[in-house]
Amino acid sequence: MSRLQEPSSLKRKQPDSRSPLDSLTEHERIIYNVIRSKQDMGIWMQDMKRVAKVPDNVANKALKSLETKKLIKEVVNIQKRGKKHYVAAEFEPATEITGGAWYSNGKMDFVVINILKDQCLKWIYKQRVATLEGILDAIRKSGISNVELTTVQIEELVRALVLDNEVVEVKSNGMGEFDSIPVGKVCYKSTSKGSRGDPKIGAMSSIPCGVCPRISDCTPDGIISPKTCKYYSQWLDF
Amino acid sequence: MATPYGIKFAVHLITSHFGNLVANVCENLLRKGPLTLQQLIRFTELTPLQIKNSLLILIQHNCVQPFSSEQIGAGGNEVKVTQYLVLFDNILHRLRFPKFLEIVSEELDKNCGEILEGLLQHGRLTLEQIYERARDNAVQDAVRESFQKLLNSRFVERCPAPEPFVEPSTIKSSNKRGAKSAKLDEVSETEEQRVLAAAASLDTLRFSILTPSGTEFDEDKKDGDSSSSMGVGEKRKHGAADSDDAFGSNENEVILWRANFEEFTRYLRHKACIENVRARLDVGAATVLKAMLDATRSAEKKVKTENSVSLSMDTIFEEVMKSEAGRSLTLDRVRASLVQLGCSSSGTDDTYSIDLKQIIELAQKEEVESIVLRRYGRDAYRMFRLLSKAGLLQETDKIADMTFVEKKEAPKILGKLWKDEYLHMEVEYFNLLIKFTLSSNMAICDVVDKPRLTLSGMSDLVLMDQNKEIVNKFVVDRNTTFYLWKVNKPILWQHVLDEMYHAALNLSLRVIHELDQKKELLTIPPEKRTGPLEKEFKRLKNAKFFLESSLMKLDDALMLFRHF
Known part of the structure; x- marks a missing residue:
């Protein structure tokens, strides 16, 4: 869970009084200034080399040296994984670079996300109706997460569950199953009759054409046609 | 109006029911909008007689509505011309005949089903022909009774006017319309509605067996006129007399009857709403909704009505009690179901109405x-x-x-x-x-x-x-x-509907293909179908059943997007 970061803020470390900046070479200084000027967005190595107009071998050496001196750090850019991206050490990389709280090392952390989503879902199904605070409290007590989760993060997870059609968002009317929840408060309910699983399969999506990726290329007498369709053949192969 | 694959599917239906000639005429009307006989001759390159006969078939089966309007002729004078408007929805309804028959068998009885079957098969029939069809099976009184039942439940209606006159100003765009000009779709939609409204008979007459003079029509016809009454096989000529510029303007007012597709559509729409509520909410809510819709069906003005007709709490409860499932519900349960259905009492008069549009959406x-x-x-x-x-x-x-x-x-x-x-x-x-x-x-x-x-x-x-x-x-x-x-919902919905027509066409074509592939197998007499042949025959039967039942299910979805 340590991989869950706090939403990034532009934390600025106080520079040391005996700053390693003093000991930089000319090229190191140029490169450092280019990287630093990009603040929390940082810069891709090749772009940096172009801007700084420093020969490749010199730049590589300088980057290594700056890293050892802890003036810059390499971060994973979620958009360009595998490409070297640098940020000045005094900045926390922006969420555009890291992906935000649910990313770790440039990848979305599905293991953590799925465990947490599942916990939220279990709680909602157990309670039938639950509020965000209730869910957060339950997850805290369960001890499943060793990192302090925020209400915002729980809300993100539950909203995704709504989009999955696993739960529905409703407003309390203070009656019946809502009697312990103030009127008008947003809460989450299990979907129809408490049964989990995929939504109803529609008439269209239960036949080959409904799920066919090539339906727009299919014509009655074309190369792709209902007569030649291999999906139909599979479907009708009893 | 119809989407590209909607047209293709409709043409496919007409081709398989009435052959290529009729389909050719139909396709031109679907793609170009209402046309005159002259225009049809030009576009189809068929002979006038072929076109006339095709139109007669389409009119007989309620797929085309002729109407007349005034146009500026060659000499600058206003001349009355007859145009033919194709009814896309009625073509699609042909796919649903089995569903319509099932409804009548369920709601009414077998005799009513037989009468409806005749009407669906022949498109339009006179009362006389209906009696004639049933002659072997039942006594006339029983047929009359069944027919009256069909009329009372509005599953059967009087045919609309054969060729109503429509004000020229309202049909300006008719001949300019091409299949490509999507912008005019709305115009044509209202144009179709105008023509249909002009052709529709008065509500009082539409479901009444009596002629305006108050006599039952068949009584007049029974004696003396029997020579002119035609057999069922010759039915076409009845609805549309073969005159030069207008089919069906028979002066001797022959009253023709047909299945009322509107009522069947309404019935299926209600059923779809009830089933959706049953799956999404619970049986109680579905029971309440069904009771409310059953009680108010005849009061609905149009099929796509947004809200159900308002009912008071007392009436709702009374209606709910009529069904077996409803008898187990208490007043509180009924109230709770109404809340579930998203309707609270409107205003001071304690009446309830349900948002059907929302359920459909x-x-x-x-x-x-x-x-x-x-x-x-x-x-x-x-x-x-x-x-x-x-x-x-x-x-x-x-x-x-x-x-x-x-x-x-x-x-x-x-x-x-x-x-x-x-x-x-x-x-x-x-x-x-x-x-x-x-x-x-x-x-x-x-x-x-x-x-x-x-x-x-x-x-x-x-x-x-x-x-x-x-x-x-x-x-x-x-x-x-x-x-x-x-x-973008309106555009996407249209696109999905088109994909559904495409899928429906594919299902139908695949059935034909499957049967075509095994033509010889079908000619082998059952006693000689043994071993692998028997197995292959069973597979074919299963495939056909599978494809056809999928088409029926897909048609439910088609109706959901097109008619509900």
Whole structure:
């Protein structure tokens, strides 16, 4: 869970009084200034080399040296994984670079996300109706997460569950199953009759054409046609 | 109006029921809008007699409605011309005849079913012909009683006027309309409605067996006139007398009857609403809804009515008690079900009405989402639901964040949905807001007062002028370019409907193909079908059943998007 970061803020470390900046070479200084000027967005190595107009071998050496001196750090850019991206050490990389709280090392952390989503879902199904605070409290007590989760993060997870059609968002009317929840408060309910699983399969999506990726290329007498369709053949192969 | 595959499917239905000649005439009417006989001769290149006979068949089967209007003739004088309007919906209804028969057998009885069967088979019949058909099976009184039952429940109606006169000003656009001009669709829709409204008989007459003079029509006809009464096989000539400029303007007012598709559609719409509520809420809510709809069906003005007819609490409870399932419900349960159905008492008079439109829209949404889930996967499903709920443009990264999809993957999934016309896309490039529409796999768009723009790939934008010369090329830079997405419901719904027509056509064509493949197998007498032949025969039978029942199920969805 340590991989869950706090939403990034532009934390600025106080520079040391005996700053390693003093000991930089000319090229190191140029490169450092280019990287630093990009603040929390940082810069891709090749772009940096172009801007700084420093020969490749010199730049590589300088980057290594700056890293050892802890003036810059390499971060994973979620958009360009595998490409070297640098940020000045005094900045926390922006969420555009890291992906935000649910990313770790440039990848979305599905293991953590799925465990947490599942916990939220279990709680909602157990309670039938639950509020965000209730869910957060339950997850805290369960001890499943060793990192302090925020209400915002729980809300993100539950909203995704709504989009999955696993739960529905409703407003309390203070009656019946809502009697312990103030009127008008947003809460989450299990979907129809408490049964989990995929939504109803529609008439269209239960036949080959409904799920066919090539339906727009299919014509009655074309190369792709209902007569030649291999999906139909599979479907009708009893 | 009909979508491209809607037309193809309708033509397919007509071809398989009435052959190529009739289908040719029908296709021209579907693609070009109402036409005169002269125009049809020009477009179809058939002989006048062939066209006349085709039109007679289409009119007899309620697929074409003639109407007359005044046009400026060659000499500058106003002349009365007859035009033929094809009724797309009635062609599609042919697919549903088994459903209509089932409804009548369930709601009424077998005898009523037989009368309806005759009407569906022959399109239009006189009372006399109806009696004649039943002569062997039942006594006339019983037939009359069954017919009256059908009329009372409005499953049968008097045929509309054979050729109503429609004010010329209201049908201006008729001949200019082509299949391509989507903009005129709305105009033609109202035009169709106008013609139908002009042809419709008065409500009092529509479901009444009595003639305006108060006598039962068949009484007049019974004696003396029997020589002119034709056999069922010759029915066509009845509805439409063969005159030069107008079919069916028979002066001797022959009253013809036909199945009332509107009532069947309403019945199926109600059924769809009830089934949706049963699945989404519970049996109680479905029972209450059914009781309310059953009680008010005849009071509904049009099929696509948005709200059910208002009823008081007392009436609702009374209606609920009429059914077996309803008898177990208490007043409190009925009240709770009404709340579940989203209707609270309106105003001071304690009456309740249910938002049927909302139920239908939910069902439509479920159907589309189910396609997205099965065709594009769960991530796409979540993204689609987000956009469909938001109803406005959303940026790629924001969508990815809210749906827990990798930011790198999100544009690929959204792009795929866009290419298949499930999403609408706009690109914000600096301050240019660029709107994209698809045209044969190329994205074409107009930036206000700027040259035309085309998009190649998802990674760069190519700006081209009218001559397709490249003016500028932008590498898409994440800092200056934003992709925005949204679900454009009216356009998407139309697209999904077209895909459904396409799928329905494919199912029908596959049935024909399967049977065609095994032609010889079908000619082998049952006693000689043994071993592998028997197995193959069973497979064919299963395949046919599978395809046909899928078509019936798909037709439920077609109705949901087209008629409900």
